[in-house]
Amino acid sequence: MEMKKLFLFLFLLSSTLVCGQVVRQNLSVSTENTVMVFSVTESDELIYRYYGNKLQNLDAFSYELQRTPHQPLPVAYPSFGGIASIIPALKLTHADGVMISELKFSEISTTAVDANVTETVIRMKDRCYDIDVVLHFKAYLKEDVIAQYVTISHREKGNIKVENLASGYLNLHADHYYLTHFAGAWADEMGWQEELLTRGVKSIESIKGVRTAQTENPSFLISVDGKAEEYAGDVYAGALAWSSNYKLSFQLSESGCLDVVAGMNPFASTLTIEPGREIKTPEMIWSYSHNGKNRISQNFHSWSRRYALAHGDDLRPIVLNSWEGVYMKFDEQAILSLIDDAAEYGVEMFVLDDGWFGSKYPRDKADSGLGDWMVNKRKLPHGIGYLADYAVKKGIRFGLWIEPEMVNPRSELAEKHPEWIVKTGKYTPYLERNQWLLDLSNPEVQRFVEKTFDDVVAMSPNISYIKWDANRHANNVGSSYLPVEKQSHFWYEYTQGLYSVYEKLRNKYPDLIIQLCSSGGGRVDYGALKYHDEFWASDNTNAVNRIYIQYGTSHFFPAIAIGSHISSSPNHQTGMPLPLKFRVDVAMSGRLGMELQPQDIKGKDIVFVKRAVETYKEVRSVIQHGDLFRLKSPYDSTDWASLMYVSSVQNKAVYFVYSLGYHNRHQFYTEKLKGLSPDKRYKVTEINKGNKSASSAAGKVFMGEYLMNVGIQLNLSKPYESAVLLLEEVE
Template identity: 45%
Template sequence: MKKLLFLLCAVWTASATDAAAQRQLIDIHTDDVSLILRAAPGEEVQLLHFGGRIEDPAPLMAYESYRHPGHNTEDVAYPTFGGRNYHEAALRATHVDGDLNTELKYLSHETQRLADENVTRTTIHTTDAVQAFDVDLVYTAYARENVITTHAEIRNREKGTVILHSFYSSALPLRAEKYLLTHLHGAWTHEAQVEHTLLTHGSKSISSIRGVRTTHAENPSFMLTLGSDRFDEVSGEVVAGTLAWSGNFRLNFELDECQVLNILAGINPEGSEYRLHRGETFTTPEMIYTHSFEGAGGASRNLHDWGRNYGIWNGHTPTPTLLNSWEGAAFRFNARILTDMIDDAAAMGLEMFVLDDGWFGNKYPRNNDKAGLGDWEVNREKLPEGIDYIASYAHDKGLKFGIWIEPEMVNPKSELAEKHPDWIVRTPKREAPLTRNQLLLDLSNPEVQDFVFGVFDRTMQLSEHIDYIKWDANRCANSIGSSYQADDEQAHFWIEYTQGLYKVMERIRAKYPDVLIQACASGGGRVEYGALKYFDEVWTSDNTEALTRARIQYGTSLFYPALVMASHVSVTPNLQTGNVTPLKFRFDIACAGRMGMELQPKHMTEEERAEARRAIEAYKEYRDIVMQGDLYRIGTPYDEDGCYAIAYVAKDKRRAVVFAYSLRYQSRTVPVFRIPGLDPATQYTIREMNIDKPRYWFEGRSFNGELLERAGINPNFSRIYDSAVFLLEAGDGR
């Protein structure tokens, strides 16, 4: 017996020695960021480092964590339920034979450079130690943007169906003395509010189970300040992540007894049990990571660059300035009202007119939100001239034309609901709850996908002059049930609805690559990179009140570039908050994003129209910097002094635009805004935009970038709603 034990120990020792001898590092990196893993055949893949670039990671081959194997878990790349994992698992499955354990062992890996020389993709192949069950871990590195994305491809080779309970896109262990979590929370009309939390031991989750319109209350994005309890724009080590998924999501942060923060990110497993049949592969959505030693600002700029270059449809094409009909006309319009609005939009220098809700439905006319949704025929009583008449009129006036649709939804009072009750998301014997008097169509059903594509396609055929589609979605998914899904696969709905949406969008983009499309979703309901893969912009919030928008746009900017943030000037008192704000302040807030207007121009005075023309003309002069420049936030709209600014700096640093705001009464305090991101040696001439005459001592003068960053400018703000826009251009000093 002793000899047998000795021989077994010898075999185990030899096997361990062989595995150690075959260990290799997998070095995934960008210009400034490294993700380093260690692997050997028959072993788990360990994640050793995510952070600043390490030019020579070879010494990490000998790295030891000194964790106690009976109590602690090693930092593996994709932890599973099974083996010695004591953390929440990235993957939890029940195998065909009832086995609850999964232990993924390394097989091989390969790295390939994609057609874009800036991008490399590394695929790590793993398989279970016992079952015919594989997982590929895929990492894509974007060198210049300093972004690494990751997802998992889960493949079933067993003789039956494997049940997936949890299937996150990624797991990321981080090591620091402290972890300050920054994330977004909120509600409808109050989205993207910023919250900072110093993480303590245990778990904290950011999640959504809304199915559709998932980002009102939470956003699938985060920043972590490492080693500090202070959020800083310009300095400190920051890791940022954001999930490209338009359905239920979950980000989990588990701080363990070894002071390691384990991050799981992906589809929310709650109620989403997935039956993976033999021969099938399940691909998780992409999780996007970046790292910065330049604080939150550096992390944001990395994500913005990646978004414009890879994550957003037409990421280098700004939307024209526009007038939307909704807050100005709502459901009450005819052709004359619309053409008058087009005339007014053209006179103010706007570039597009968008016809919002209310243009469709005949048997059940869309005169309010209680009827007609789903019946996408032009309302003959309201618009007997047809859509082409309105669109052609806009084009004749030099404007582009856009139109509103909500193709995923249906009113019970509609011909569609009467004809296809089986297309509605509901469970037999249960009443489907209404939201905004409407129900949800089952996009997991291919027939519904065909219908939704057809709505878009037929709308585009209403006129050759349609340039823009506003795609709305005004309810969440709840009390779900699908007549298309099998009885034992009802939980697939949560995933296959989102996949169905993407299938529709892929068809649309194949046929209509140049049409501008906005993801509206009751305002901030689809603000994430899963949607932005197909959409040009998001409607940042249904709340258009400028003071509230300062915080909404600030929070959104942490992860998403100004290129996608639709930001409109609306009436006062504001329809959402009742607040009264000066027109200049409203424009100065809106011009920090994709500027538009959301009102009835007929109700404006001549002085207001003239002010609007001036602001719109000024915006066109610097719009390219806002859309494509580097963002530097100067303070925050949460600061106690009530002063806040943002600067967009052109990539060549020859031009910049600074937006400065007073969000509360200042008394005798004069704010100073120090402008980062400029070239220290370049002389910049300062010109205030959107004014009649100069207001400040530095108007028209030139200063070098060093002085502007270290000494700054001090506009004499004293009252709430004081604001200014400064254009900085390289030129001769005086």
């Protein structure tokens, strides 16, 4: 008995012994201010060590690693296999049916793409099978952004099945983790939510296939040991550049570590891979800040303007979009009148929205004509070219709306090509917004969409803007093109097909402005955005709702890309009446446009709007290319919201303040400004001034030091009052 007890004691002791792992090499991916560190052990494990502030010396990472059988070390790309029990980034089934994969480090290479971008490639191999998993990292130095993606290929004797292939993995160790994510619905996108992560797994995911960002956006913030603050604290950020099903998993284990796995959603998406074929994941975009989440936003904004947005250096034109002005009920004279009004107000781009096409099935309502991209001659007898030429003669540019991925049952296209519709077997292809989805996994459909775009643009050399919409999800999915054994490839192949069309069109029309729209903000993600100049953040144009929507959106996406329009009162979506000044002041905080019938503007309001349009032209370089500073969240309990933009050389700033509720006569708003030079002198000018001045500071000069430590007092007491101040450097 005593021998048994001794044996049991020695067994338990051995199971808790700390095992040393010798580090033979440290690897790093660096930007100007951050670094991601991995270590290679003597057994060729690739261990995730650190992501955070840049370190001058990595020697300490070479000390022996300690682990127990109950606490394995976090690997750089966790697979299903070994002793770890976290959600894997990689899960596959080999050709012989084995479901395990253990990855070992093979080699690393780093290349300077240019003075600002380095690319690091870490190659890994399975310990027992001929499989290559390659981690790719692009480090954008000045922007403090790291983009990661993964490729997988193999040389097994048969096909392998990949059930989960994530784009990126993040391992953190702290006392507490606060997750900020963004959720909502149609007309209520990008709602800010923050929560303390507790033991277990928190998942944010979508299986909608199309418009996957509308109700849950594939971006997030992790703040450690406290809620995310704007200008203090450690914050990690991730945004998945993918326009289809995705999954973000946050697993808080008994060790206190947080494991984040992000990538394509594995739901009904097993990929069968033949020997020699390579599969590539979408990019996961990472950033870190030691100085709060506003720095994260600035990192993403700078990066996207330079690398993830078409024409990021160009100023965006002021747009009048026809939708809320006339909807589909228009004729040629009505459109000519809108063009006249656009020119009269100083607008620079007129966009004709839905309803201009369809022959056999005219597009007079949303139930017909979609897919038949010929001009409705009854509405527009002289065609699109006539309207575009007329606009140019009036001194403005011309654009058109299209929705080439979709088709109405009542259309010539649906009658001619029923095999192009997404459907499966004997099951019904359900309608959503009276339309079906075209199967972009099919190269023939891809060619049709590309030709549709070509044909539309060819209607006039004066078409300089396309609004690309997508107004439904994917359900009851299936493809008559994909073979039976690869129906689960649909989500991946559809999105790759879409991106292939985007890329061809962008290469073919490099100067065209293309807006990304998907029932509003259904495709606000960096997978699609790099092919577009801007996006429509929401079909909800109500200024109060837009403050909240654009607040959430601003965490990852820059003002230059956020279409923000002056709309009618009462608003068409909410029925809420709002003062014109408030509606204008909110719209000016993004890419300014108009979404109303200009003839509804009367009297002195005409002068006010014209002046606001001209003022925006004078300050838009600051708003569209400047640094954002969020000052007061609309989610705070004070019923205020404020933000400002500061030029890169700190010589000009635009400051927006909104009152969202009643404030008694003893209350006033003041906020310490951000981003100015303390040694410069700034003259304050109130723009879009209403019947009374909002501040006695107007016309005065202040040192930047004073403005950033004391602030400016504003008298905005009533609901939906607002102020916009311009700060300009003076000698």
